[in-house]
Amino acid sequence: MQVNEHFAQIGQNYLFSTIARKVAAYKASEPPRRVIRLGIGDVTEPLAPVIIEAMHKAVDEMADKRTFRGYCDDAEGYEFTRKAVADHYAELGVTVGLDEVFISDGAKSDLGNFLDVTGPDTVALIPDPVYPAYIDTNIMSGHTITYVHGSPETGYLARPDDDIDADLVYICSPNNPTGAVYDAETLSAWVMYALDHQALIIFDSAYEAFIRTDGLPHTIYEIDGAERCAVEISSFSKMAGFTGVRCGFTIVPKTLTVAGDADLNQMWRRRQNTKFNGVPYIVQRAAEAALSPLGRQQTRAQVDYYLGNAAVIARGLDRLGISYTGASNSPYVWMACPNGMSSWDFFDQLLERAQVVGTPGVGFGPAGEGRLRLSAFGQRPDVEEAMARIEEMLG
Numbered sequence: 001m002q003v004n005e006h007f008a009q010i011g012q013n014y015l016f017s018t019i020a021r022k023v024a025a026y027k028a029s030e031p032p033r034r035v036i037r038l039g040i041g042d043v044t045e046p047l048a049p050v051i052i053e054a055m056h057k058a059v060d061e062m063a064d065k066r067t068f069r070g071y072c073d074d075a076e077g078y079e080f081t082r083k084a085v086a087d088h089y090a091e092l093g094v095t096v097g098l099d100e101v102f103i104s105d106g107a108k109s110d111l112g113n114f115l116d117v118t119g120p121d122t123v124a125l126i127p128d129p130v131y132p133a134y135i136d137t138n139i140m141s142g143h144t145i146t147y148v149h150g151s152p153e154t155g156y157l158a159r160p161d162d163d164i165d166a167d168l169v170y171i172c173s174p175n176n177p178t179g180a181v182y183d184a185e186t187l188s189a190w191v192m193y194a195l196d197h198q199a200l201i202i203f204d205s206a207y208e209a210f211i212r213t214d215g216l217p218h219t220i221y222e223i224d225g226a227e228r229c230a231v232e233i234s235s236f237s238k239m240a241g242f243t244g245v246r247c248g249f250t251i252v253p254k255t256l257t258v259a260g261d262a263d264l265n266q267m268w269r270r271r272q273n274t275k276f277n278g279v280p281y282i283v284q285r286a287a288e289a290a291l292s293p294l295g296r297q298q299t300r301a302q303v304d305y306y307l308g309n310a311a312v313i314a315r316g317l318d319r320l321g322i323s324y325t326g327a328s329n330s331p332y333v334w335m336a337c338p339n340g341m342s343s344w345d346f347f348d349q350l351l352e353r354a355q356v357v358g359t360p361g362v363g364f365g366p367a368g369e370g371r372l373r374l375s376a377f378g379q380r381p382d383v384e385e386a387m388a389r390i391e392e393m394l395g
């Protein structure tokens with residue numbers, strides 16, 4: 001058989017395995033104190049009560065002949081879930097049609113799968129540093145990648161360059177790993193770029209629930225013209241703790257114009273109904289509950305808890321005079337390594353001298369060199385102790 005030769009071009013992602021190996025070796029050397037991990041991008045709070053209740057109820061329905069459900073008629077999800085998502089957008093002041101909402105088993109799947117509707121000569125514009133899935137999925141599809149390198153001077157927020165001609169543009173806001181959030185003016189510049197260049201924006205809003213500052217856009221559709229040039233891929237993972245439950249959603253407007261005569265909404269529907277049989281009923285009931293008024297209240301309290309952790313990290317860095325992005329509208333704090341240290345040198349020092357684990361910024365792309373990502377997912381006492389140790393080490 002012939003294989004997809006593009007796989008040979010995917011770099012091995014050694015980041016998290018290297019971290020795990022270094023931490024395991026250090027632990028085996030009997031460190032003086034417990035090792036605290038601020039490196040993980042996974043939620044730690046259990047599912048909110050209203051979600052658990054909805055899942056129990058759905059399980060009971062599956063146990064009864066009269067209410068049992070088999071295949072969902074549409075791979076794009078039950079109407080009740082799509083309506084809950086559309087209502088969520090309505091609350092943000094944006095109109096999304098039920099036939100523009102596609103329920104998925106998570107943002108990562110759709111980020112990869114959406115490339116099924118793109119052509120082989122696609123050029124993807126991807127910011128650096130970045131969530132690695134954008135790069136690897138485009139390489140697997142044989143696409144050409146052009147990078148926009150971030151820097152502390154621009155707050156790691158990419159701006160369009162008219163000299164670059166791209167078909168796809170990736171924007172993640174709030175960003176993983178930098179925690180930076182795009183303002184309306186910068187997003188408008190990207191929408192203008194996309195319309196001028198007939199490019200499609202893939203807007204990743206997986207961390208939308210962390211935005212608390214008034215005036216920052218929660219969705220690309222708050223920007224005029226985005227309904228003609230952007231799909232939005234989002235997730236219940238960080239908003240409601242669904243990293244293990246698995247549910248997300250993608251918005252593909254029927255008004256997109258950047259693909260010429262092609263109807264991307266219809267193509268995506270066709271793709272999903274060909275290769276996907278939908279998200280489990282029990283999970284869709286959980287997602288509906290997460291977006292209910294009580295669900296919003298309970299999950300917001302969890303996000304507040306993580307934001308409280310981020311504030312503890314930010315205050316510690318402020319006292320040390322260390323610059324960072326993120327923290328206020330994001331679970332990530334993207335700190336400068338002190339004294340011009342490289343990402344891995346600082347990672348090693350932090351582990352050996354403070355027994356704290358971060359994620360080396362360079363693991364997210366070359367522009368991440370000299371930075372470390374600290375994550376606010378975790379327990380408050382651990383975060384407080386980790387920051388006290390970092391302050392002791394660097395103070």
Ligand code: PLP
Nearest residue numbers: 106107108131176206235237248
């Ligand atoms: N997008 C970004 C930016 C992420 O950081 C993550 C997960 O960490 C995802 C998407 C994946 O989300 P999901 O769990 O819905 O697949």
